[in-house]
Amino acid sequence: MRLRTIATLTSQAVRNLKRPTCMTTTVVVMACMLALSLFTLVAVNLTVIGRQLQAGVELRVFLLPDAGPDAVASLERSIRAIPGVSRISYVPKDEALRRLEAQLGDENGLFIEDMPYNPLPDSFDVSVRRADEAESIARRIQELEGVEDIVYGREMVRNLVGALRVMWAATGAIAVVVLVGASMVVANTIKLSVLAHNREIETMRLVGASDAFILFPFVVEGLLIGVIGAAVASLMVFAAYSLLIRWIGSAAPFLKLVADPAWLASAALSLVGFGAVVGLSGTIISVRRHLRVDVQDV
């Protein structure tokens, strides 16, 4: 197809966009993209916060009282070799007692001074890379010789991992609903557009227009609906998100939202790309049903 023809057909598609049905569809696509981008932002931020929390998940491994230096060294090597363990540090019982004293403060510290001996065992502090692996790592450590008990925030880890899974599943579901729902709305609009140009299409076929020539304006129309809807949605969301980042920065500085400009730009572009996919899917559905007629129908 020649550039001049492409320009002519594209301007025809742009003219079609001014029809009320196209406007309405663009707004519907925009609303769908708003919902999708909001869920994506929430899911991404929860994941980042979750990762920060996961990095803080630590197992405290208490050793049997009679473990000698060789056994402790061997146990440390074994724990370090377990996949998913990021850091391990040995805490002798004297150090554990000092920590306890510090935690209890000056008043209760007197109580510790009165104890005839140090009742605390030697231990390891073990950090894991991912919170959802904490439980299985704890089970493997428990099986090692010389380990008496393991303590960690089991419930907290479970809740955190569960919440993140639900959030991402919801985001995935919304993406599918947006893809299918918005595509159907676009398909319906393109169908109306095809019907509005029925006479023109019939004449085009009779005078020997190629399929590409006939389809091109509708493909561009669907593509523009998807891209414009998504672009407007991403502008709105990311403008609001920038304000939110600024507000959170002053109101709750301990909450670190994702604010990397490169990431935000790529997310906006991905949303526009997704809009293009929605627009094209809708057009393809419609064109297959209403335009790709067999020779008997001409």
Add this chain to the structure above:
Amino acid sequence: MVRMYGVTKVYPGDVVALDDVYLTVEKGDFVFIVGQSGAGKSTLLSLIYRGTVPTRGQVFVDGRNIVRLRRREVPLLRRKIGAIYQDFKLLPDRTVYDNVAFALEVIEAPPKDISRKVSQALEMVGLSGKATCLPDQLSGGEQQRVAIARAVVNDPLILVADEPTGNLDPETSNGIMALLSDVNCRGTTVIMATHNQAIVDRMRRRVVEIEAGRIVRDERQGTYCHEA
């Protein structure tokens, strides 16, 4: 130019439109297809520009078997064939000039050629002065002349006309037939389905009569009804 061998067309519901038709139309012929409504005239014309495909049999146009054409080759066939209809099939929101130019724009002809060829075609049909009018501003005869200009602007090998005078008064019909004769004299093969007895009898061209999907008469310099 057009050859049909044993062509049968059955529409859904076992409606037989054409039944074992053999027909040869040579280059430069002017052929009237006559017969009652529902006899199969329009189906026969439709087979030529591949508006439909036969259930059985073969159709050759310009030496090519068009039954076996791939989908993307069909537009190339149609660029060799001009078509006009009883209802003109003009685009109501485009001017006379744009309607004629449309046939060249869709095949991506160079703008220079479009301007020259459209002017020539409008001059041939006597509508140069109405190039900027919309179809609604023209009479039925003028609209059909625009349709003829659009059909011939691409210098087709064949002109297929399905009842082109069906909606026109006798005088206007004569004007349209004079134009089609002119097109034929320039070398274009004309195949025209009609109910207009006066025209067929006056022009004395080849007449092919169809009855219930079968060719029952094929006469050189024939008349609308069979002469005993």
